[in-house]
Amino acid sequence: MPARGDFRVSVTKDYLVFASAHFITFAGHRCEGLHGHNYRARVTVEGALNQESWFVFDFVELKKIMKRLCDDIDHLVLLPLRSDRIQVTEDSETVSVSVDGRPRYLFPRRDCALLPIPNTTVEMLARLLTTRLRAELEAGGATALTAIEMEVEENFGQTAVYRETLR
Numbered sequence: 001m002p003a004r005g006d007f008r009v010s011v012t013k014d015y016l017v018f019a020s021a022h023f024i025t026f027a028g029h030r031c032e033g034l035h036g037h038n039y040r041a042r043v044t045v046e047g048a049l050n051q052e053s054w055f056v057f058d059f060v061e062l063k064k065i066m067k068r069l070c071d072d073i074d075h076l077v078l079l080p081l082r083s084d085r086i087q088v089t090e091d092s093e094t095v096s097v098s099v100d101g102r103p104r105y106l107f108p109r110r111d112c113a114l115l116p117i118p119n120t121t122v123e124m125l126a127r128l129l130t131t132r133l134r135a136e137l138e139a140g141g142a143t144a145l146t147a148i149e150m151e152v153e154e155n156f157g158q159t160a161v162y163r164e165t166l167r
């Protein structure tokens with residue numbers, strides 16, 4: 001009788017990076033100044049073996065999707081749209097950012113990524129990338145996957161991991 005076990009596959013590549021600017025708010029009134037990181041993503045998917053190909057998921061496809069998701073927010077200012085303290089308003093040309101009601105920054109619209117998250121922490125970025133990856137996988141018919149684990153590193157040895165069970 002064959003041994004039973006589960007499989008997971010991971011990708012992390014030199015090109016699964018995004019060099020982006022951000023600032024976060026902390027509890028109380030603290031708020032960082034604008035700065036940047038060379039973020040790096042690593043993703044793991046779990047699921048049943050495809051009985052024709054004997055893999056969990058095609059690496060080529062997974063890398064392609066992840067590259068696109070990283071490119072979408074590369075070289076941009078990452079701004080949270082669901083913050084209680086950071087107000088982001090946009091018109092066709094510019095994005096205005098206030099913190100606690102005080103004007104703080106004005107950016108060209110094309111240089112900003114407006115994200116549906118409450119704070120641009122690595123935790124929230126990991127969850128956002130998971131949500132976006134999941135949508136792409138579901139659209140592509142990848143129904144045999146059982147979990148996605150997304151790791152985002154913002155500095156050497158400083159990472160957050162988000163894990164989402166798919167069913």
Ligand SMILES: [Zn+2]
Nearest residue numbers: 022035036037
């Ligand atoms: Zn930072």
